[in-house]
Amino acid sequence: MASASCQNKTATKRKIADERRVFQEKWTDDYFFVESNNIALCLQCREVVPVFKDYNLKRHYIQMHPKLSEFQGVCHKQKILDVKKNIRFQQQLFRKSATQPDSLVKASYVVANLIAKKSKPFADGEFIKECHESVADIICPEKKSDFSKISLSHQTIARRVEDISKYTENTLESRCATFKFYSIALDKSTDVTDTAQLAIFIRGVDKDFGITEELASLVPLKDTTKSIDLYKALKQHWQDFP
Structure with a gap:
C-alpha cells in the first residue's frame, strides 16, 4: 500500500514544464519585465527569472527595484519605453555585426576606438589599413587577405564610433539606475x-x-x-x- 501511495504521489506531482506558463503582458507595466527567449528579463538590471510566475517577478521587483514605484502614469510608461529602446539598440548592434566574421568586426571597432581616443580624422582608417596590409605582406603573407577584409573606410569608422558612443551611454545609464x-x-x-x-x-x-x-x-x-x-x-x- 505504501509503495502504491508513493507511486501515485509521484505520478500526480506537478512539474513546472508541464504547467505551460506563459508570459503576461501586464508584467511589463507592473514589474518592468519582458519575455526574451522563453524567460522573463528584467528591463532594469538585465537579470532573468526562468519561471513565468507572478510571485517570482513581483518579489524581484520589490526587493531589487523599490524606487521604480516612484514612476507613475505617463512617467512610468516613458521609463519602460526608454529602457526597451536601450535593449533593442544593443540587440541590433550585435545583430548587424553578425553578418561578418567576429574577428574582422572586432578589429574594425578596435581601430575606430583608437582613432576616436586620439582625436584623429576618420579618414585615417584607410591609411591604417594600408599599413596593416604592408606589414602583413612582410611578416605573415598568408594573412594579408584577412587584413584586407577589415572595413576601415571613413563611413565605417564614423558608424563604429557612433555605435561605441551609444553603447557607452546606454551602459552608463543602466549603471546609474542601480x-x-x-x-x-x-x-x-x-x-x-x-x-x-x-x-x-x-x-x-x-x-x-x-x-x-x-x-x-x-x-x-x-x-x-x-x-x-x-x-x-x-x-x-x-x-x-x-
Whole structure:
C-alpha cells in the first residue's frame, strides 16, 4: 500500500514544464519585465527569472527595484519605453555585426576606438589599413587577405564610433539606475579651439558596493564661465539626461 501511495504521489506531482506558463503582458507595466527567449528579463538590471510566475517577478521587483514605484502614469510608461529602446539598440548592434566574421568586426571597432581616443580624422582608417596590409605582406603573407577584409573606410569608422558612443551611454545609464548613492564632480577646461568645456563626472555606489566613476558629459560653454553658468549648464544637462 505504501509503495502504491508513493507511486501515485509521484505520478500526480506537478512539474513546472508541464504547467505551460506563459508570459503576461501586464508584467511589463507592473514589474518592468519582458519575455526574451522563453524567460522573463528584467528591463532594469538585465537579470532573468526562468519561471513565468507572478510571485517570482513581483518579489524581484520589490526587493531589487523599490524606487521604480516612484514612476507613475505617463512617467512610468516613458521609463519602460526608454529602457526597451536601450535593449533593442544593443540587440541590433550585435545583430548587424553578425553578418561578418567576429574577428574582422572586432578589429574594425578596435581601430575606430583608437582613432576616436586620439582625436584623429576618420579618414585615417584607410591609411591604417594600408599599413596593416604592408606589414602583413612582410611578416605573415598568408594573412594579408584577412587584413584586407577589415572595413576601415571613413563611413565605417564614423558608424563604429557612433555605435561605441551609444553603447557607452546606454551602459552608463543602466549603471546609474542601480546607484544607491552618487555624487557629481565638475571640471572646466578649454579645447584646441579655445572653447570652454564643462566636464561632468558621476561617481556612484550600487547595493553591492560596486563603484562606478565615469565622464557623464562634456558641455561647451558659449558665453562666460562664472559659477552661475556652470550651474545652469549642469542643470540643463541633467534635465536632458534620459
